[in-house]
Amino acid sequence: MSESQLNTLLAEAISSISSTRFTLSLMRFLKLLGSYDNAVILGYAAGKHPVYLFDSLESNRHLLFQQYLTSTFQQDPFYHQLLTRQEGVFSLKQVIKQREHQDYLHQFYLQTGWQDELCLLINIGAERDVLIFLGVTNEKSRFTADQLVCFKQHFAVIKALCQQHWQHAAFNLAQSFNEIVISRATMRSYVDESIQTFAQSVLTKRQQQIASLLVQGLDSSEVSAQLGLSIGTVKNYRKQIYAQLHINSLGELFQLFLNHLLTHAPD
Template sequence: MATDLDPKLAAFSKLVACCLPALGSDDFAPALIEGLRALVPIDDASVIYYGGGDLPTLVYRETPLARGGDTMERFLGGAFLLDPFYKAAAEERRFGVFRLKELAPARFRDSEYYHSWYRNCGFTDECGFLVEVGEDAFVNVALGRLTRKRFSEAQLRTLRSVQLAVEELCRGHWTSESGSGEGIRRHLHLALDDFGSSLLTERETQVINLVLHGHSTKSVATRLGISVETVKLHRKHAYAKLEVSSQAELFYLFLDSLMSSRDYRGGDTLVSYLAKPSPPASR
């Protein structure tokens, strides 16, 4: 006799059925996304693994970025430090299901990081799982919408209802992996904190750090307990000393100096970056 199946239970069953046979294999990440897609509509997805202090590893991505691999290379090489999902997991130890707008600072969409990363991805909305899978190791399962239709509250509740299952599946797959123990990400955090400090005052360095993270002038003022006008003055002086004229130039100066300092062990990355000889002028 035919029976009616609960669609949500059927979708959950598909999630588990997709993932269990793939545990420990390269098929796990695409199987996980396939299972989640049975629960909610997903236009694009990626899975990024942050293991034991190492640089992140792109485990899975469905759609190539609009401008090729350069943006992804920059993200994996250091821009991830400014990502709200990364900051939530690595610095605030927040794990679960989140929308981007829950984690991002005010006016984040005006930041250069947003323009150079999220806009290039084509996302109109993003949510994802942040799953702790070991000591200083976690996974970001990012789910994106490319249309104007955003994730609904009902869809987010559905994702949160399977959160425990997704966490256990991810731990079962990734717990056996370990990082190099070199603490590369710790060094990059220090590099971000010290960026510009060889040229700027302590307060100017703090302002620049928050600007890089996507904070608005008002948000910087609130966090530092100073006036908006004072923030503007510190930013103006910092831009002049760094010889940049916009947030975009500041963003790329940070990334270029960071990615050129692969043997970084402390201090401001601009010291060695600015000391490099310029290429000879062509005749």
């Protein structure tokens, strides 16, 4: 890594602040600091589900949208680290507790194919945080002590970039779609598929059917009429859906659906 390369990529990241190019520019800058195979960026607001901001996953992408963002994030040791309000660069080895996180490791993490992981926890103000997850998938690869030191040395710069980009703007899923160019037919196809599969791994068939209608904009009375159920029954199902997905409002349900929709977005 030469100083010239570093300065060039840093300049690109700075110039892309407040544009849809920012996350890609930021990742190129991080790649120069330490090699990784996959990356995920999520936005966190206090008491809310994480918001998808970026990923470069090449496999098992469905795990992020269908499991992690729905509920599994609450078991992530990096999320537990976030709750302590400490920011910085952390390795998986630093935060993992074998007994406490055993279920997370065996029921979720092993499925991802990641062999090692670093996480950059960045507070951008007002109980809002950005977490950058960097993973390696080669069984023989691990992040080195030198790489960890390098990320830590440049953490202040990375934090400043993220603060300038996100501090005064809402975490926006729409940015993730800006570079997708597809036909209307293809769009309709993957939206339909997303509706049919939304939360199916955690909801019963009837709950999923009702949730799929809610995310299409139907209210309880319209769902009642379409399915031949009483409004009271629909409302009870709605409460069950919220409880299963750990949410409290229709807005949060839409947020989860948008996360899920990205699973089927064309590459």
